[in-house]
Amino acid sequence: MCGYGKLGKSIAAELKIHDQEYVFVEKHEKKCKQSKSLNEPHVCGNAKNVDTLMRAGIKKSQGSVITFSDNSEVLYTVFSVKELDSSLDIVCGASGKEAYRNLKKAGVKKVLMMDRLISDRILAHLENPSLSHSLNLLTKNDQEQLLVEEFIIDDRSEFINKDFESIQKLVTSKAIILGMLRAGTDEYISNPKADTKVCKGDTLSIMGYLNELEEVKELLASERYVLRTRKEFILQNIWRIFLTVEEVITH
Secondary structure: OOOHHHHHHHHHHHHOOOOOOEEEOOOOHHHHHOOOOOOOOEEEOOOHHHHHHHHHOHHHOOOOOOOOOOOHHHHHHHHHHHHHHHOOOOEEOOOOOHHHHHHHHOOOOEEHHHHHHHHHHHHHHHHHHHHHHHHHEEEEOOOOOOEEEEEOOOOOOOOOOOOOHHHHHOOEEEEEEEEEOOOOOOEEEEEOOOOOEEOOOOOOEEEEHHHHHHHHHHHHHHHHOOOOOOOOOHHHHHHHHOOOOHHHHHH
16 A cells, blocks of 8 residues: 555555555655554655555555555556566546556556546546435445445356346346456446447456345356456455545545
8 A cells, every 4th residue: 555645544454444454655755654553554765665565564465555645656666566567457546538548558447537536536426416415325335334245257158148138137136337458458338228249358346245245146057157356355346435525535
């Protein structure tokens, strides 16, 4: 977790709820002392330095979240992370189209445009306040956490080259299919049509509560539909944290 700021601490709070381990990397001594006083796992040093990342245990990590607000600092940190592990999943934010393009060129698949997220969310509140309020209640349910999980269509799956409807009939009684990411591309199909063909390597985004998603997983397995196991929590849930307007603005 690169950066011990408001956004980083908010993400860490979510990870704690789900018993996910993390470590902060922070270069400012004052923030390091604050982290230490709260018994937060941390390494004091510059995240752009590969030695600092090694001390943080990046070789054993499942992903890297970069929460810096400065675009150049984010990009240089990405270079350092990829120097140590080019296959590591990275999630970060970008301010502006140029920064977004630079991070994409650097090989980062999960880039969120911070200014766009804020404007889109505010417009959603203005144009459809009732729906926006309902979504907020869903994603902030204190009793049970609403999750989005990604299921990648395995090369052994019987879904390959079949209509999307075949998956829909099995899943929608338990959870909601938000969309599908085409394999090897940035093409994301929201609410796919019934006759949309499913291809090898496509990724399904499915929303539901934990118990519902477990049932979906078991249901698909019982039908011999082989899907890979869920991705690690950090990459499944980061969208909810970034999409919370109050936290993004303070970031």
